[in-house]
Amino acid sequence: MADLKRVLVVGDKLGAVETQTLVNAGCVLESVNATAEAAKTLASKHYDIVIIDPADLRFAVDASKAEADEGSRHLSPEIEWQLAIAEVVANCTEANLAYLDSNFNFVWVNQAYAEESGCMKEELIGRNHFDLFPDKENQQIFEMVRSTGQPYTVKEKPFIYELQPERSVTYWNWTLFPIRYGGDPVGTARGFALTLVNVTEDVRIRQEIEQLRENAEYRAAEIETIMSSMTDGVLIIDISGNIIWINQAGRQILGVSRDEPFDDWSSRFPFLGINGKPMSVEETAAYKVLQGEIIQDVSYTITTPDEKEVVLSVSASPVRDASGKIISVISVFRDISERMAFAKKQDDLLKRERRITNMLQQALIPPEVNYNITGCRVAVKYQPALLEAEVGGDFYDVFELGSGKIGILIGDVAGKGLPAAIRVAAARYAIRSYAYLDPSPGRVMTLANEALSKDPGNGHGMLTAFFAVLDVNTKTVTYANGGHEPPVVLTADGEIYEPDLLGRVLGILGGYDYAEATLEMRHGDVFILVTDGITEARPDATALFGKEGIIKYLSENPGASLNEIPDGLLEAARSHAGGSLQDDAAIVAFELVDMVEA
Amino acid sequence: MRPGTIVVEGNSSEVTVTGYGELDLSNAGELGRALRDASETAERLTVDIRPATFIDTAVLEYIARTAANMLNRGKRLRVLTLKDSHPLYVLKTAGFQELVDIVTDDTVVWDGAGYAG
Numbered sequence: 001m002a003d004l005k006r007v008l009v010v011g012d013k014l015g016a017v018e019t020q021t022l023v024n025a026g027c028v029l030e031s032v033n034a035t036a037e038a039a040k041t042l043a044s045k046h047y048d049i050v051i052i053d054p055a056d057l058r059f060a061v062d063a064s065k066a067e068a069d070e071g072s073r074h075l076s077p078e079i080e081w082q083l084a085i086a087e088v089v090a091n092c093t094e095a096n097l098a099y100l101d102s103n104f105n106f107v108w109v110n111q112a113y114a115e116e117s118g119c120m121k122e123e124l125i126g127r128n129h130f131d132l133f134p135d136k137e138n139q140q141i142f143e144m145v146r147s148t149g150q151p152y153t154v155k156e157k158p159f160i161y162e163l164q165p166e167r168s169v170t171y172w173n174w175t176l177f178p179i180r181y182g183g184d185p186v187g188t189a190r191g192f193a194l195t196l197v198n199v200t201e202d203v204r205i206r207q208e209i210e211q212l213r214e215n216a217e218y219r220a221a222e223i224e225t226i227m228s229s230m231t232d233g234v235l236i237i238d239i240s241g242n243i244i245w246i247n248q249a250g251r252q253i254l255g256v257s258r259d260e261p262f263d264d265w266s267s268r269f270p271f272l273g274i275n276g277k278p279m280s281v282e283e284t285a286a287y288k289v290l291q292g293e294i295i296q297d298v299s300y301t302i303t304t305p306d307e308k309e310v311v312l313s314v315s316a317s318p319v320r321d322a323s324g325k326i327i328s329v330i331s332v333f334r335d336i337s338e339r340m341a342f343a344k345k346q347d348d349l350l351k352r353e354r355r356i357t358n359m360l361q362q363a364l365i366p367p368e369v370n371y372n373i374t375g376c377r378v379a380v381k382y383q384p385a386l387l388e389a390e391v392g393g394d395f396y397d398v399f400e401l402g403s404g405k406i407g408i409l410i411g412d413v414a415g416k417g418l419p420a421a422i423r424v425a426a427a428r429y430a431i432r433s434y435a436y437l438d439p440s441p442g443r444v445m446t447l448a449n450e451a452l453s454k455d456p457g458n459g460h461g462m463l464t465a466f467f468a469v470l471d472v473n474t475k476t477v478t479y480a481n482g483g484h485e486p487p488v489v490l491t492a493d494g495e496i497y498e499p500d501l502l503g504r505v506l507g508i509l510g511g512y513d514y515a516e517a518t519l520e521m522r523h524g525d526v527f528i529l530v531t532d533g534i535t536e537a538r539p540d541a542t543a544l545f546g547k548e549g550i551i552k553y554l555s556e557n558p559g560a561s562l563n564e565i566p567d568g569l570l571e572a573a574r575s576h577a578g579g580s581l582q583d584d585a586a587i588v589a590f591e592l593v594d595m596v597e598a
Numbered sequence: 599m600r601p602g603t604i605v606v607e608g609n610s611s612e613v614t615v616t617g618y619g620e621l622d623l624s625n626a627g628e629l630g631r632a633l634r635d636a637s638e639t640a641e642r643l644t645v646d647i648r649p650a651t652f653i654d655t656a657v658l659e660y661i662a663r664t665a666a667n668m669l670n671r672g673k674r675l676r677v678l679t680l681k682d683s684h685p686l687y688v689l690k691t692a693g694f695q696e697l698v699d700i701v702t703d704d705t706v707v708w709d710g711a712g713y714a715g
Contacts, residue, residue: 414658481693482693485691505692508662509697536654583654
């Protein structure tokens with residue numbers, strides 16, 4: 001049998017099987033309960049092998065060192081080796097480890113503890129824990145552990161280094177484990193093992209994540225509240241085309257109750273284009289946006305579950321994730337059915353007004369025919385305004401007054417459309433009526449001005465008018481001018497001149513006596529009247545056709561007949577303006593002819 | 599052609615309404631409102647159409663109405679124009695000499711400043 005080996009087993013970590021194995025191997029086992037006791041035993045006896053739990057090594061080291069200092073006993077090489085390993089392991093771990101005596105003075109700390117505390121090991125050893133890291137609550141816990149003998153473990157406990165306030169709040173998982181000798185009564189711990197792990201970073205990251213989540217939830221709730229309170233419909237569609245959220249306004253517009261699902265929305269709400277033709281899925285806003293398009297104010301017509309046709313104006317944009325991939329579509333839509341109906345009604349009204357205006361104007365302005373009246377010939381030309389909707393205010397009239405007298409009127413009321421047409425009616429018939437009573441142009445204009453200036457209705461307003469009475473018997477023309485462009489006379493000799501008679505516009509202020517003038521006319525003399533649609537024809541603001549344009553045309557066309565002059569003048573003005581006139585225009589030209597000829 | 603611009607300057611007693619550029623049906627209403635508002639309060643009202651390149655009958659009507667309203671209150675509207683200008687020709691042709699005080703003043707040459715069209 002081999003030599004017996006003396007083995008000391010510290011604590012109860014050795015199981016029955018291992019114990020039996022050692023006995024069979026020729027070992028003599030002795031056991032002690034605590035490392036402190038083991039140290040004393042080791043000091044008094046020699047053992048070949050010592051079996052000890054690594055967690056108890058630290059105490060064993062200190063105890064053995066103390067004994068060694070007394071010079072009474074040396075540790076075996078195996079124990080020295082195991083203690084060295086334990087020291088290395090303790091200093092390699094990231095956990096903060098410390099051993100405190102019964103008064104919470106530091107006996108030993110590992111490297112991590114020293115570094116975390118911001119002190120050198122030497123500065124800690126021998127100092128009281130709560131002198132260095134004061135904390136009343138922790139102190140109470142430590143004292144409780146000491147008095148109860150029960151270990152204490154806590155997770156993520158906040159701690160503030162009072163002596164290092166710049167570190168702010170830190171968080172720790174820590175355990176305080178009381179160490180007693182075998183026979184010590186409860187409340188008489190000889191020391192404490194303190195293990196700490198700094199979880200400040202973990203806590204802060206979790207707090208930040210929590211804060212972000214709370215913020216996100218708040219923002220989401222805020223956005224949902226806003227979208228829910230909007231009068232526009234808002235819906236969110238996922239990339240498969242499913243509606244994943246819709247606000248209350250959206251449900252109301254689409255005629256769907258609060259709890260009704262939208263699973264089959266595309267089949268339930270067949271989309272029509274604004275022209276009423278059915279649309280394919282590819283033509284819908286959602287589909288286009290999923291392809292990357294942005295939809296702005298596109299109109300669709302849908303039929304709601306209660307068979308109501310609704311016109312929607314839809315704008316939609318894609319929602320992208322951080323990588324730019326489209327993850328959903330937000331569509332904002334509003335019911336524009338009423339607006340469309342109103343616009344249509346307005347359009348119908350405008351068309352109606354235009355029809356009335358055209359009819360009125362056609363009734364007011366004599367047919368564009370040349371007049372062959374006894375002793376006189378009159379040629380007219382009327383060019384309506386370019387835009388059909390803007391019926392102009394130019395007018396003319398030719399009427400026989402009896403006794404060889406012919407009334408010839410040209411004028412222009414301010415404005416366009418139906419109001420202008422009504423003014424034309426008022427002016428034309430006022431002048432015509434007074435002319436039948438008294439064919440004196442000055443008197444006619446004076447009376448007409450009085451009447452028109454006092455009219456509070458639609459007939460009220462400014463107008464220019466030139467009224468002439470041609471007397472084929474006396475071969476004279478007597479005229480009065482109400483603020484209108486003066487006439488141009490082309491004599492039979494080819495001379496061109498402008499009879500100089502001005503007067504105030506009509507329809508603004510009464511109490512004005514219009515002067516009249518009389519010219520003798522010979523056969524072949526042509527009296528030409530135009531509206532400002534001719535004289536103000538222009539390609540730009542400064543180059544007006546003007547009276548100069550009329551004179552130039554007449555000079556360059558000496559052989560033009562009466563019937564040719566209005567057409568020629570209109571064409572010349574139009575050409576000057578670059579092809580079209582901005583305003584309506586009227587031209588009246590007349591001449592004396594032999595009674596037989598007429 | 600430049601669309602016109604209407605600018606109102608002055609104080610409670612003296613107001614000048616200036617028309618720039620092309621004054622026609624499109625901006626006559628604005629000119630009319632400016633003149634109506636000013637004529638109700640100002641002791642002295644001037645329409646400065648020296649910077650106007652063109653005026654049509656709709657503009658004339660608002661000037662005429664303002665002038666008539668002021669005449670009824672014993673006041674006269676003052677109109678500033680350039681000599682040999684289209685606006686002056688139109689004013690004279692329309693017989694405005696008796697409705698308003700036409701002042702021709704070439705001392706201020708408009709260089710386009712103030713035009714916002």
